[in-house]
């Protein structure tokens with residue numbers, strides 16, 4: 258056999274004529290996608306491309322998370338817990354990817370960032386409508402935040418819709434109510450535009466599910482999936498906080514907040530407090 262010189266020979270079947278067929282770049286709209294990284298620093302700072310790509314990839318993954326979470330919410334509505342669990346499992350993997358991805362941005366030193374930070378003006382992740390949509394569908398609703406999107410009616414409209422609709426947790430609890438669990442009427446009739454708050458009457462419901470896991474395996478699994486989802490969300494928030502801490506210290510944020518202190522307070526927020534509270538009761 259002739260030595261191919263560390264080169265893989267192409268096979269005869271490999272398609273090379275795309276004049277009349279869809280190819281990779283066409284399918285993925287790569288022309289557009291790869292022309293969307295537009296640094297604003299002058300002269301262009303080497304590290305701004307990292308900063309943009311870290312954010313754009315995050316937004317793409319968040320887009321998929323929202324797609325999956327909307328579908329999971331619909332699945333609970335349709336009494337289809339199998340599909341809901343499948344969707345949430347995927348979301349958990351995306352969260353892990355997003356949390357791990359912080360290590361790439363952490364290679365940006367404070368000096369490098371300070372060299373192009375001023376060019377970002379008042380733009381900030383706080384204005385990410387997809388991130389806010391994620392918080393809303395998971396239960397951390399806050400009508401006041403809609404004002405940030407006044408200049409972007411399409412995003413504001415999507416957020417208003419999510420604000421008015423049941424969250425993933427609302428649909429899970431309604432599903433439990435349909436199965437005969439003692440979900441208080443006030444929970445089912447709650448003001449959906451408000452953030453979820455701890456409801457003690459739900460703890461015994463979850464205790465019943467945990468203590469009858471053998472008979473209620475899917476429900477037990479769903480509870481644990483939701484806990485994973487919240488834990489993973491907190492891990493992302495924490496990595497963001499630590500990255501901000503090491504990059505800008507205690508400077509105020511470009512979005513106008515106090516910065517690290519403001520982000521620290523997000524770590525006190527919780528989506529499914531009763532699923533954490535039940536842990537204190539288990540085995541006692």
Ligand code: HEM
Nearest residue numbers: 315381382383385388501504505510511512513514516523
């Ligand atoms: C060196 C990089 C980063 C720094 C220094 C930074 C800094 C900050 C600061 C100070 C805030 C508070 C709001 C403000 O006043 O601006 C904030 C909020 C936020 N950032 Fe970043 N950030 C960084 C990277 C990222 C990345 C990669 C994302 C991914 C999408 C992101 C998403 C967000 C979100 C969603 C918020 C709102 C959080 C909340 O409401 O609790 N940030 N960021």
Ligand SMILES: N[C@@H](CC(=O)c1ccccc1NC=O)C(=O)O
Nearest residue numbers: 377380381382383509510511512
């Ligand atoms: N808030 C950041 C700026 C920042 O990180 C940022 C700027 C524009 C678009 C996204 C950003 N990411 C997260 O807040 C800062 O205060 O430096």
